Amino acid sequence: xxxxxxxxxxxxxxxxxxxxxxxxxxxxxxxxxxxxxxxxxxxxxxxxxxxxxxxxxxxxxxxxxxxxxxxxxxxxxxxxxxxxxxxxxxxxxxxxxxxxxxxxxxxxxxxxxxxxxxxxxxxxxxxxxxxxxxxxxxxxxxxxxxxxxxxxxxxxxxxxxxxxxxxxxxxxxxxxxxxxxxxxxxxxxxxxxxxxxxxxxxxxxxxxxxxxxxxxxxxxxxxxxxxxxxxxxxxxxxxxxxxxxxxxxxxxxxxxxxxxxxxxxxxxxxxxxxxxxxxxxxxxxxxxxxxxxxxxxxxxxxxxxxxxxxxxxxxxxxxxxxxxxxxxxxxxxxxxxxxxxxxxxxxxxxxxxxxxxxxxxxxxxxxxxxxxxxxxxxxxxxxxxxxxxxxxxxxxxxxxxxxxxxxxxxxxxxxxxxxxxxxxxxxxxxxxxxxxxxxxxxxxxxxxxxxxxxxxxxxxxxxxxxxxxxxxxxxxxxxxxxxxxxxxxxxxxxxxxxxxxxxxxxxxxxxxxxxxxxxxxxxxxxxxxxxxxxxxxxxxxxxxxxxxxxxxxxxxxxxxxxxxxxxxxxxxxxxxxxxxxxxxxxxxxxxxxxxxxxxxxxxx
Numbered sequence: 024x025x026x027x028x029x030x031x032x033x034x035x036x037x038x039x040x041x042x043x044x045x046x047x048x049x050x051x052x053x054x055x056x057x058x059x060x061x062x063x064x065x066x067x068x069x070x071x072x073x074x075x076x077x078x079x080x081x082x083x084x085x086x087x088x089x090x091x092x093x094x095x096x097x098x099x100x101x102x103x104x105x106x107x108x109x110x111x112x113x114x115x116x117x118x119x120x121x122x123x124x125x126x127x128x129x130x131x132x133x134x135x136x137x138x139x140x141x142x143x144x145x146x147x148x149x150x151x152x153x154x155x156x157x158x159x160x161x162x163x164x165x166x167x168x169x170x171x172x173x174x175x176x177x178x179x180x181x182x183x184x185x186x187x188x189x190x191x192x193x194x195x196x197x198x199x200x201x202x203x204x205x206x207x208x209x210x211x212x213x214x215x216x217x218x219x220x221x222x223x224x225x226x227x228x229x230x231x232x233x234x235x236x237x238x239x240x241x242x243x244x245x246x247x248x249x250x251x252x253x254x255x256x257x258x259x260x261x262x263x264x265x266x267x268x269x270x271x272x273x274x275x276x277x278x279x280x281x282x283x284x285x286x287x288x289x290x291x292x293x294x295x296x297x298x299x300x301x302x303x304x305x306x307x308x309x310x311x312x313x314x315x316x317x318x319x320x321x322x323x324x325x326x327x328x329x330x331x332x333x334x335x336x337x338x339x340x341x342x343x344x345x346x347x348x349x350x351x352x353x354x355x356x357x358x359x360x361x362x363x364x365x366x367x368x369x370x371x372x373x374x375x376x377x378x379x380x381x382x383x384x385x386x387x388x389x390x391x392x393x394x395x396x397x398x399x400x401x402x403x404x405x406x407x408x409x410x411x412x413x414x415x416x417x418x419x420x421x422x423x424x425x426x427x428x429x430x431x432x433x434x435x436x437x438x439x440x441x442x443x444x445x446x447x448x449x450x451x452x453x454x455x456x457x458x459x460x461x462x463x464x465x466x467x468x469x470x471x472x473x474x475x476x477x478x479x480x481x482x483x484x485x486x487x488x489x490x491x492x493x494x495x496x497x498x499x500x501x502x503x504x505x506x507x508x509x510x511x512x513x514x515x516x517x518x519x520x521x522x523x524x525x526x527x528x529x530x531x532x533x534x535x536x537x538x539x540x541x542x543x544x545x546x547x548x549x550x551x552x553x554x555x556x557x558x559x560x561x562x563x564x565x566x567x568x569x570x571x572x573x574x575x576x577x578x579x580x581x582x583x584x585x586x587x588x589x590x591x592x593x594x595x596x597x598x599x600x601x602x603x604x605x606x607x608x609x610x611x612x613x614x615x616x617x618x619x620x621x622x623x624x625x626x627x
Contacts, residue, residue, distance in 0.1 A: 049353050053130045053170070061126045065181050067119040072185030074112045123178055131170035134352060138162045141355060146362040147427040148387075156238025161355055164234075168348035190328040197321040198313050201300055205325055208296030237271055240264045300325055362426055364446050371445040371453050373534055375437050376403050378424075378565065383433035385419060393419050395588040396433070401581075403534075406566040408576035410610060411585035417569045420585065421537045424567065425454045455533040457557070459540040461524035463512030468497065469504035471512070471523055475530030487529035490559040492552050493522045518549030525556045536561060538568040542575070573611050582607060 054061055142162050150158075194202035244251065244260060251260055304321065307313035313321075380399040386392045394416045401407050409417045422428055423435060426447060434441045442450055455475075463471050472487060473479060479487075488494050488504075496519060500506045512520045521541060528536070541557060542550045554575060561568075570576045577596045584592040584599070584606045591606050592599060599607035 050130075050169075050349060053133045056133070057126050057129045060122050064119060064122040064126055064178055067115055067122070068178055068182035069185040071112055071115050071119060072182045072187075073189040074108045119178065123175065127170055127175065131167055134166045134170055135163060138166055138352060138355060141358075144360045144363075146360055147422070148361065154235060154239040155242045156240075157235035159238050160235045161351060165348045165351045165355075169345060169352050187328055190324045193324040194321060194328070197318070197324070198304070198307060200307065201304055201313075201321055204299050204303060205296045205328075208292065208299065209328075234271065236267050237264075240267060297322075297325060362429055362447070365443055368444060368446045369440075371437065371440075371442075371449040373453060374403075375453075375534060375565070377401065377438055378535070379436045380420070381434045381436060383420075383423065383430050383435060385416075385423065385428065385431045387428075392431075393588050394423075397585075397588075397590055399583060399590065399593075401565060401567075403565055404563065405580035406561060406568060406576075406578070408579035408582045409567065409569050409585055410573060410576070410582060410607065411591075412587070415586045416588045417585050418539055421456075421539055421567050421569065424535070424537060425451050425456065452531075453533050454535045454537060455528040455531045456537045456539065457521070457524050457528055457541045457560075461520055463508060463515070463520055463523060465508075465510045467502075467505045467507055468500075468523060471508065472504075472526045472530060475527040476532070479530050483530060487526040490529050491522045491526035491556045493519075493526050493556075496522070516549070518553055521549075521553045522556055525553070525560055528560055534564055536564045536566045538566065538570075540569050540571055542570075542572070573614050584610075 139162060142158070191202065191206065194205065240260075240263065251257060300322065304313065304318045308315060308318055378401045380397050383394055383397040384392060385394040397416075397420065399407070409420060411417055419428070423430055424442070426442065429443065434443075436442065437445075464474070469484070472484065475487070476483070484504075485494075488497060497503050497506075508514045508523075512523065515523065525541075538557060538561075542553050550572075568576060568579065576582060579596070581593055582596060582599055583590055586606060592602070599605055600611060602608055
C-alpha cells in the first residue's frame with residue numbers, strides 16, 4: 024500500500040485558518056442584511072466586558088482607605104459605584120442577548136430557506152438514497168448550529184477579549200511585575216486549544232450519522248404506527264431505538280472526552296498563576312512595592328480575568344462545532360443535483376405528435392440493468408398500457424418520462440427532441456402523474472386540488488371536482504372544500520385521496536398523463552368510482568397506464584408487456600389474447616381465473 028506523506032503541522036494550521044476565513048466569507052451574505060444590529064451586538068460586548076475591570080479597579084482606593092488609612096470618608100461612594108456599574112451592565116446584557124437572539128434567528132432562517140430551496144432541486148435518487156433523519160439534520164439542524172454558533176461565539180469572544188484586555192490593563196496599573204508573571208501563565212493555558220479541532224471533527228461526522236438514524240426512528244414510528252400496532256412490533260421497534268440511543272450516547276461521551284478536558288486543564292494551569300500571584304504579591308507588599316489595596320485589586324482583576332479564560336475552552340469547543348456545522352451546510356449548497364437543465368435548454372411545447380423510447384436502457388445500480396434496449400413509439404392521443412411481472416421495469420419506464428431519473432443509455436424524444444433538451448419545469452408541466460399512493464399535503468381539500476393550478480378559477484375548480492367524482496363526498500362535509508385532511512391526507516379514505524389527486528391532475532390539464540397503478544390499493548367499490556374519474560381524466564390525452572387489473576385496459580390503443588426489463592410483446596388486447604402461450608394471455612388467464620374464483624367465493 025502506498026504510504027501517504029505526512030502533512031507538516033504549519034501547513035495544516037494554515038489550511039484550517041483558511042477554512043475559517045472561507046466559512047465566514049460565505050456566511051457574510053446572510054449577515055449583510057442584519058449587519059447593523061449584528062455590529063451593535065458585538066459593540067455592546069465591549070462596555071459589558073470592560074465594567075468588570077472598573078469594578079476591580081475601584082476596589083483599590085476603597086481597600087487602601089479602609090485598611091491603611093482606617094477611614095471611609097474619602098471613598099464612601101465606591102460601593103454605590105459598584106452597584107451602579109452592575110445595574111448598567113445588567114441592562115446592557117439584556118439588550119445584548121435580545122439583539123443576539125434576533126440577529127441569530129434572522130440569519131438562521133435565511134440559511135434554512137436557501138438550504139430548503141437547495142433540497143427542492145434534488146432528484147428522486149437523492150431522496151431514496153438518504154433517510155429522513157439525515158435530511159433533517161443536514162438541512163435544518165446544521166443551519167441552527169451554524170448560525171447560533173456564529174453570532175454567539177463572536178459575541179462571546181469579543182466580550183471575553185474586552186474583559187481580558189481591560190483587566191490586563193488593571194493588572195499592569197497595580198503591578199507590572201505581577202502582571203508579567205500571570206500573563207506568561209495565561210499564554211501557556213491557551214496552548215492546548217490548538218489540538219482540539221483535529222481531535223473532534225471525525226467524531227462529529229459520525230455523530231451526525233447516528234443522530235440522523237435517531238430522527239428516522241421517530242419518523243418511522245409516526246408513519247408506520249399501524250404496522251407497528253397490528254404486528255405487535257412495539258418491542259422490536261423499542262430494541263432498534265435503544266440500540267441507536269446506545270450508539271448516540273457512546274458518541275456523546277467521545278465528543279465529551281475529546282473536548283471537555285480543555286477547561287479543567289486550563290483551570291489547573293491558571294491555578295499556578297494565582298498561586299504565583301499570592302506568593303510574589305506577598306513579597307511585594309512586605310517590601311513596600313505594592314499597597315494592600317493594590318494587591319486586593321490585582322487579585323480581583325486576576326480572578327475575573329482567569330474566569331473567562333477558563334471558560335474559553337468550552338467556548339472554543341462551541342466554535343469548532345459551529346464551523347463544522349457551517350462546513351456541512353455549505354457542502355450541501357455545493358452539492359450539484361444529477362438531473363438539471365442542460366445549457367440552452369428550450370421550452371417544451373404543449374402540443375406534441377409523437378413520443379419515442381429509442382433503445383432505452385436504465386439501471387439504478389452499476390451492472391444491474393432494470394430496462395434493456397427498450398424501443399416504443401407513442402402517438403398523440405394514444406393510450407399505452409404497460410403490464411408485466413412484478414419488478415419487471417414498468418414503473419421505471421414511466422418514471423423516466425418526467426425525468427425522475429435519467430436514462431443510462433439511449434434517449435426519450437418528443438417530436439424528435441430529446442427530453443433532456445427541454446427545461447425541467449416545462450417538461451414536468453406537460454406531464455401529470457397519478458400514483459398508486461398519492462401524496463397529499465397537510466391542509467385543506469381545496470389547497471391540495473389547487474396545487475394542479477394555483478391560478479384556477481372557482482368554475483375550473485368545481486369542474487375538476489365534478490369530473491373526479493368528488494362532489495358528492497365534498498357535499499357531506501361541514502366545511503366542504505375547506506375541510507382539513509391531516510398530514511398525508513390521513514383523514515381521508517384511499518379512494519377519496521385518489522380522487523383528490525385526480526382532481527388535482529384535472530386542474531393541471533397536462534397533455535401527457537401517467538397513471539401508475541392508480542387503483543391497485545382500492546377495494547372494488549372505490550375502484551369503480553375512481554376508474555370513472557380516471558376515464559374522464561384520460562380524454563384527449565396521451566396516456567401511459569400501469570394497471571394491475573387487466574380488465575381496465577382492454578380498450579388501450581396498445582398494450583406493452585414488460586418482463587425483466589424487456590418488451591416481450593405489444594399489441595391490442597384482441598391481438599395479444601389470441602397468441603397462444605403468449606405472456607399477456609398467460610397474465611390475463613391467471614387473473615381471470617383468480618377473479619372468477621373470488622366471485623364464486625363471494626356468491627357462496
